[in-house]
Amino acid sequence: MLPAIAVLACITIYPFLWLIWMSLHKVDIGGAGDVWNNFKNWSRLANDAKFKQGWWLLLKYSAMCMFAEVGLGILLAVILNRSRWEKLLVTIFLMPMMMAPIVAGLVWYYLYNSTFGWYHWLLQSAGILGEKTILADTGTAMLGIVIVDVWQWTPLIILIVLAGLKRVPSDQLEANMVDGAGEIRNFFQITLPNLYPFLLIAILLRFMDNFRFIDAILVLTGGGPADSTKILPTYLFDVSFKFFKLGRGAAIAVTLLIVTIVLGLILVKVFENPASKINNQEVA
């Protein structure tokens, strides 16, 4: 057990310290050695419009994904929870999650294509899209990548909410019914509050995954057109792996990591909170 921790330490803590080191130096991949540059990487971030825009777009992207996924997820979970075909339907709905994000990106890229994409044809025929091409228009590109994320990850929210629904105490529901509540009032007064911890976990997980996985976006738009989908991780990818500004990349990476750590702390708090009843093994 100790060797495992030791190996893990080598490949996790060490890179983090190295990142901080790099963020404080001018890093030359030619091997000329790193030069201290007086926080220049950091001070440049303060004036870097693309960096700020990256954060803003990341938040916007995540918010759009979350809004659609949580809404759809709750709706579908509630319906499925009462359906006769729950098992079968959930199994089918899970399929997108198993697909490699890069493959999902490619398939959707094909579907969106303006000359032979079926979804492009569908949207144009329905008169929604007009003459635009989804991924090539600054107005719709963001929507395009959000749709792919929603397609792939709504099932996760469905699963989490379904697990939550099974744990809503039925005595509370019945008591509320006795008080004269209908099904809709029951949902908002009893079911939804009981789902909050589950929704919080779902949102935190999805938010962190939006930081982690940019595979689909790299394929779909690569951050374009005109940087309208250049969310921070994609910008970081460009800075480090296209322009090879490793020092600046490291500074961006540190900001990303810090936010992730804060989110992780919140997640662990939620996880450990006994009042959330999530860890409750006894299912009613």
Add this chain to the structure above:
Amino acid sequence: MASSEVVQYNTPWRRAISIGIGVFLFVYLLWTTLPFFIMFVSSFKDLLEAFKLPAVGHWAGVVVFFDFTPTIKHYLNLFVDLSFSTYLINSIIASAGSAVISITFGAMCAYSLSRFEFRGKKDLFFWIISTRMAPVVAVMVPLYAIFRGAGLVGTLPGLILAYTTFNLPFAVWILKGFFDNVPYAIEEAQMCDGGTRYQAFWSILPLIAPGMGAFMVLCILFAWNDFLFASIIGSGGAKTLPVATRELVQPQNIQWGSIMAAGVVTTIPMMFLGFLIRRYLITGLTMGAVRE
């Protein structure tokens, strides 16, 4: 349940709602499965047939989608002309290797975390989960430098180690939850009979074996679907399926038929594995926060 039966009168309003729900489910079903269906069918189409599209607004033209003669030439292209069989084997070795290592060490780690109290345990715990959540792009540069220093770039052992960086924390975290649920009394009895701590560990292992199996499968799934690690650490000698699929996209000539075929090859095994561990999926994907 008697009360709910009383409420269930069949008013037109209720019937409208249930029809609406049915339609909604059907639309969502289509929305989920259509990309799979199109991917699957397109992988058997010749290039020109795949590009056929009805005129805008010509709804009846949808039938051209089915107007093609099935061909397996894209699959032949992948496995005969290109070396997809090598990439397939690379994918299998890298993901299975990292899954076995992660679960083996993860189980030991998780056991000690679950059974022993020591200072800084909470911090250790948080650190373990945080490594799982770190954005890959952020840590890629230093990781690449470390791997290059160790001569592991472009090799399968390197890729296995890279996948272990995110699979091991996952395994430790999730298996600890399983060990926590095994009563300590079993090991106590074992140790009273003169067994060592090591024997005690082995005696309770069968109890969590199904969980270990399921999470090993999940580790395989995470590693198999990875793109960033494989494209940077594995570049050169250890190309996996997702990277090879991505490389079919050339600026001048995108081989859509082959891409769809490669997508099918990459996706089908994982779908099968996913269904296999359906029961553990939610526990795994929420890091053990939610159980079914």
